[in-house]
Amino acid sequence: LLPLVGSDTRVPLTVPLDGVTSLPYANLDYAASAPALAAVAEAVTRALPLYASVHRGAGYLSQVSTALYEQSRTAIGRFVGARSDDVVVITRNTTDSLNLLAGCVPEGARVLVLDVEHHANLLPWQRAGADVLKARATVAQTLQALTNALATRNYRLVAVTGASNVTGESLPVAEVVALAHAANARVVVDAAQLAPHRPFSLAATGADYVALSGHKLYAPYGAGALIGRRDWLDAGRPYLAGGGAVTNVTVGHTSWEPAPQRHEAGSPNVIGALALGVAATELTAVADRLADHDRTLRERLEAGLTRIPGVEVLRLWADSTEPVSVVSFTVAGQDPGLLAAYLSAEHGIGVRDGRFCAHPLLEARGVTAGLRASIGLGTAEEDVDRLVRGVSEFVTVGPRSAYEVVNGRWQP
Ligand code: PMP
Secondary structure, eight states, X not given: OOOBTTTTOEEEEEEEETTEEEEEOEEOBTTTOOOOBHXXXXXXXXXXXXXXXXXXXXXXXXXXXXXXXXXXXXXXXXXTTOOTTOEEEEESSHHHHHHHHHTTSOTTOEEEEETTSOGGGTHHHHHTTOEEEOOOSSHHHHHHHHHHHHHHSOEEEEEEESSOTTTOOOOOHHHHHHHHHHTTOEEEEEOTTTTTTSOOOHHHHOOSEEEEEGGGTTSOTTOEEEEEOHHHHHHSOOSSOSTTSEEEEOSSOEEEOOTTGGGOOXXXXXXXXXHHHHHHHHHHHTHHHHHHHHHHHHHHHHHHHHTSTTEEEOOSOTTOOOXXXXXXXXXXTOOHHHXXXXXXXXXXXXXXXXXXXXXXXXXXXXXSOEXXXXXXXXXXXXXXXXXXXXHHHHHHTOOSSOOEEETTEEEO
């Protein structure tokens, strides 16, 4: 759909099999980080000789950098359907964005969060004394539990995932927004996993804030964004204290800028913001086709995995629809860490194993650890089929190469 850098990467097999020493990398870990778009790499390469300090410099290069930085802010806002009065704060990543927002929630405001969240959308709220609601077995029951909770206490903010980093599922965001707004609460959506797979719009869903990460959106590390309502961000404590965030400073007193500058003290990540802005624009152009690609490959992956004896695909809700292509699973009697290492060593496949920064989610489902395969722009049917074949062979035949278990890990 869009060219990516590094798509011809080959990876060595730890033990050559039938004379094959390396394979094209089957990257099934897009949910952790996605490779950069070729368009992003080109834009970054073009900008590298030109960057200079933004906002404060009068020189030509400072003007160019400032324009690139501010154009990226606009592109990011457009990507998430920001309303005209929403603020786009450029951050480091989703974790940064959510911590920033947690610091701007008005004093004493109650926050409600579900127990299915990634730690990035749980711990900042937990630390601020939020109530954690247990997700129920179905979406309908979970929405009812949310409604009941909103009726019992005066919540000001509900934090929800746009798509789970474990199962790809979500609650219907517009419905959560309607419930929350009826109870006078705002909604923040953690779109770290949603935005790379499906279009999201603040204006269309009515959500108040959204957080995302560039490195999951086909841009490199170091830039993310928090986008949303101005008032809390204008009134909140500046995220960092320092230059660029202030209007005037005396020895005894500092006057702070409004958002977004208020929360962007220090020299900003111009190149990272540029990369994220370009990625956002490129992804918007292929959004529908990307969503189709995602649905088709997820179905293929889930169907293939569930045919293997002992494999169980994790689901949060029996009635959820349209999960994005992030699929976690367990294999009865098998250690996920060993299986993940085997998939890399013998099949050149990259997956994630463990507890996925979502410990309460796994604990509530009695799962100690699992494997996660996630799909993106560069994933082909062959990658999905290779994973299904690899897991199946492991279960039915066992590994072909000789490894030993050292400290619980599979090592040559
Ligand atoms: N939320 C979700 C749903 C995620 O998947 C992740 C990353 N795994 C994060 C938040 C945190 O993103 P980052 O590490 O870029 O801050």
